[in-house]
Amino acid sequence: MKRGTGVNSQHSRRRRVTAVAVVAVASLGLVACSNGGAGESGEKVLNVWYGSEPGQKDALTSLIAQWDEEHPELSVEITAMGPELNPPSLLPALSSGEGPDLWAGNIGSAQSQAFIDAGLVHDLTPAYCDSNWDQTIPDELAAIATSDDKLWAVPNSIESTGMFYRKSIFEKMGLSVPTTWEDFMTVVKKLKDNGYPTPIGAAGQDAWPVTHLLGAMWAGAEGPDGVNQLLFGDGTWTSTGFTEATEEFEKLADDGDFGPDPLSYAYEATNADFYNGVVPMTYTGGFVIPDAQEDAGENFDDIGVFALPTLNGGPIYANESPGEGWYVNANAKQADAAEDLLNYLFFTDENRTKILEGGLVPAGPVDLDQVELPSVLEELLAEQNKYRDNGVVPAFFEVSVPGSIFEAEMTGVQGILAGSTSADELLQTIQSTWETEKQAGNIISSSGAPKC
Amino acid sequence: MAATASTGMLTRRQVQGKRLRRGARRNLTAYLFLAPALILYLAFVIRPTVELFGLSAFDWNGVNPTREFVGFDNFARLFADPLFWRSLGNNLIFVVLLVAFNVTVGLITASALARAMRGRLIYQLIFFLPVVQASIVTALVWKWIYQPDGLLNNALGAIGLGFLSHGWLGDPNTALPALALAAAWSGFGLSVVIFLAGIQSIDQSLYDSAKMDGANARQMFMNVTVPELRPVITVVFLLEMIGAFQTFDIVWATTRGGPVNSTEVLASFMFKRGFTDAEFGYGASIAVIFMVIVLGAAIISLLLRERNED
Numbered sequence: 001m002k003r004g005t006g007v008n009s010q011h012s013r014r015r016r017v018t019a020v021a022v023v024a025v026a027s028l029g030l031v032a033c034s035n036g037g038a039g040e041s042g043e044k045v046l047n048v049w050y051g052s053e054p055g056q057k058d059a060l061t062s063l064i065a066q067w068d069e070e071h072p073e074l075s076v077e078i079t080a081m082g083p084e085l086n087p088p089s090l091l092p093a094l095s096s097g098e099g100p101d102l103w104a105g106n107i108g109s110a111q112s113q114a115f116i117d118a119g120l121v122h123d124l125t126p127a128y129c130d131s132n133w134d135q136t137i138p139d140e141l142a143a144i145a146t147s148d149d150k151l152w153a154v155p156n157s158i159e160s161t162g163m164f165y166r167k168s169i170f171e172k173m174g175l176s177v178p179t180t181w182e183d184f185m186t187v188v189k190k191l192k193d194n195g196y197p198t199p200i201g202a203a204g205q206d207a208w209p210v211t212h213l214l215g216a217m218w219a220g221a222e223g224p225d226g227v228n229q230l231l232f233g234d235g236t237w238t239s240t241g242f243t244e245a246t247e248e249f250e251k252l253a254d255d256g257d258f259g260p261d262p263l264s265y266a267y268e269a270t271n272a273d274f275y276n277g278v279v280p281m282t283y284t285g286g287f288v289i290p291d292a293q294e295d296a297g298e299n300f301d302d303i304g305v306f307a308l309p310t311l312n313g314g315p316i317y318a319n320e321s322p323g324e325g326w327y328v329n330a331n332a333k334q335a336d337a338a339e340d341l342l343n344y345l346f347f348t349d350e351n352r353t354k355i356l357e358g359g360l361v362p363a364g365p366v367d368l369d370q371v372e373l374p375s376v377l378e379e380l381l382a383e384q385n386k387y388r389d390n391g392v393v394p395a396f397f398e399v400s401v402p403g404s405i406f407e408a409e410m411t412g413v414q415g416i417l418a419g420s421t422s423a424d425e426l427l428q429t430i431q432s433t434w435e436t437e438k439q440a441g442n443i444i445s446s447s448g449a450p451k452c
Numbered sequence: 453m454a455a456t457a458s459t460g461m462l463t464r465r466q467v468q469g470k471r472l473r474r475g476a477r478r479n480l481t482a483y484l485f486l487a488p489a490l491i492l493y494l495a496f497v498i499r500p501t502v503e504l505f506g507l508s509a510f511d512w513n514g515v516n517p518t519r520e521f522v523g524f525d526n527f528a529r530l531f532a533d534p535l536f537w538r539s540l541g542n543n544l545i546f547v548v549l550l551v552a553f554n555v556t557v558g559l560i561t562a563s564a565l566a567r568a569m570r571g572r573l574i575y576q577l578i579f580f581l582p583v584v585q586a587s588i589v590t591a592l593v594w595k596w597i598y599q600p601d602g603l604l605n606n607a608l609g610a611i612g613l614g615f616l617s618h619g620w621l622g623d624p625n626t627a628l629p630a631l632a633l634a635a636a637w638s639g640f641g642l643s644v645v646i647f648l649a650g651i652q653s654i655d656q657s658l659y660d661s662a663k664m665d666g667a668n669a670r671q672m673f674m675n676v677t678v679p680e681l682r683p684v685i686t687v688v689f690l691l692e693m694i695g696a697f698q699t700f701d702i703v704w705a706t707t708r709g710g711p712v713n714s715t716e717v718l719a720s721f722m723f724k725r726g727f728t729d730a731e732f733g734y735g736a737s738i739a740v741i742f743m744v745i746v747l748g749a750a751i752i753s754l755l756l757r758e759r760n761e762d
Binding site: 088091092094095114115117118119120204205206207261262263264265266269402403404407410411414415417418420421 | 515516600620623624707713723724727730
């Protein structure tokens with residue numbers, strides 16, 4: 001019998017193949033069970049996630065880079081989360097025990113509260129008291145980030161909203177800044193009758209921008225007491241103020257004051273039309289300013305802002321809401337470093353000034369005399385200071401209500417713009433959802449700022 | 453007749469035993485080679501599916517270490533949720549539009565390509581390019597096309613059809629068909645390629661016979677191509693249907709389910725409830741129903757096809 005042929009040779013070949021298969025399966029099992037070794041070089045890394053774009057150059061990114069240079073014992077890795085304040089990737093990252101050491105997220109959302117309830121967020125109260133953060137953060141802003149008498153986030157990017165307008169168009173039309181609702185409607189009508197079919201840019205396709213206008217109308221109609229009664233007491237969304245404001249919003253839509261097709265325009269397109277002078281007004285906030293400086297080009301200095309007059313002739317209120325909160329991971333390997341970075345960013349006068357010059361407003365007082373602000377931001381802050389003595393209302397409601405409420409508001413606003421939903425239907429839907437969330441214990445109750 | 457070891461002859465039982473052992477060794481080798489894929493399938497498909505079913509019986513926010521058992525409450529809530537029915541309805545419309553377009557137009561295009569003498573490869577590449585493009589890119593491109601001052605309205609104006617200009621994504625009546633068209637554009641090339649491969653495998657003699665019988669192009673298409681491609685059509689139909697049910701990227705990147713929920717589909721509805729509202733148990737119940745619907749549709753399609761063949 002020749003070698004390599006016959007039954008014995010076939011058996012031998014089969015045994016070799018079987019052996020190879022066994023080794024392959026065993027290897028796969030070892031790989032699957034291994035803990036991996038990537039990144040375990042011994043170097044300390046501070047992982048920071050926040051709402052930036054890759055390669056973005058802004059004040060925060062620059063300051064973080066500076067802090068990184070001053071701390072050679074570790075290195076900072078920034079993950080740009082884009083514009084979403086609660087990116088879906090954050091939840092599985094944190095719940096798996098990994099995730100960032102420090103991140104910027106929404107305050108008051110269901111997701112943020114879920115992180116807190118699950119013990120995934122580091123208690124910042126000791127830092128708040130020991131590092132004198134309480135001397136900087138106003139109590140009403142600290143209260144938003146507080147539950148069970150503990151501070152869970154550092155509020156930042158304090159946003160205010162207003163009616164942004166093109167000064168040159170107003171000048172051309174002989175219009176002045178309105179201070180009453182009647183004057184405002186006169187402005188809207190004159191613009192519409194004189195070549196501006198979209199007097200107020202609404203960005204209805206994205207819905208959230210125009211909810212800020214509706215929210216401002218609500219807050220103006222209800223005032224600080226009415227809003228607080230709703231959010232923290234037994235107030236309802238169907239009260240007189242909310243109803244009148246929503247009906248007036250519906251009238252604006254029915255009269256075409258948001259243009260012939262508001263649902264077809266997204267946020268970026270609406271802003272582009274505003275910068276190009278196609279749309280003379282749009283209700284937006286300070287968050288638009290960093291991008292506007294670049295996108296509006298030479299038209300940036302032509303942008304002005306005024307506070308929206310109230311419907312019932314009542315006082316105009318200042319409005320403020322934290323655009324984001326900075327959280328530290330309860331499982332952070334570099335918790336001390338994260339707190340140190342927060343201190344560096346938001347509680348040193350020099351850096352607070354730099355953040356403000358970059359177009360974002362840090363929580364607490366800033367010496368405006370030392371700051372060279374973008375012109376429209378100066379105007380926006382000046383408007384808030386002008387009316388601050390009348391009281392302060394939220395700039396937007398979504399930071400204080402569950403996501404389902406905001407979702408109902410956005411859908412309802414689109415329905416009003418489409419003519420398929422009435423003001424009453426919108427408010428009834430929101431009220432019904434609010435009651436459901438209250439029963440489920442999802443309405444955030446504020447215990448006030450922590451007591452040091 | 454008994455055999456003895458000294459004679460070397462084997463009993464029937466011994467022969468059968470040997471055959472079984474040989475078969476078992478062959479099977480073992482086969483299973484060992486299958487094992488890696490099977491392990492991955494069990495780990496990343498079966499196990500999550502089983503966990504999903506389990507999760508649907510709980511109220512869980514995705515991060516809390518404890519989960520509250522609620523039984524079938526999530527399903528009861530789901531069936532009473534008007535937005536679920538709206539999403540399902542939108543999804544079904546989306547599936548019908550997408551499948552109808554990609555199967556019929558894909559088949560006709562492949563048939564025409566099969567007869568093309570020149571440039572077939574170029575056309576195949578052109579049709580297939582959108583397939584390999586990232587879905588988010590497709591979404592953003594079509595978002596731009598559909599803008600009021602976008603490519604589509606400008607093109608309509610240029611050919612004297614400006615009266616048809618529209619806010620395609622801003623109108624609740626046109627947003628869903630507009631997205632279906634965008635999705636069809638991105639998947640159409642795959643249908644063409646699959647159909648073309650099927651057509652090229654059809655016996656040419658069938659066409660020759662039909663030609664001799666006086667059949668024209670349309671008759672050959674209906675009486676030769678379509679019947680011969682029935683198994684391929686089923687495959688394409690299933691692929692397109694399942695893909696259409698799973699639509700998410702194009703909706704999320706353009707309308708996020710708006711305006712007024714007119715483009716809300718099951719995947720975006722599930723994503724919002726699960727991740728945005730931190731209701732993982734409820735989101736899991738949506739996923740379970742979603743899976744049952746898609747599986748049911750696929751099984752019904754296959755059964756219908758088998759019945760037609762009988």
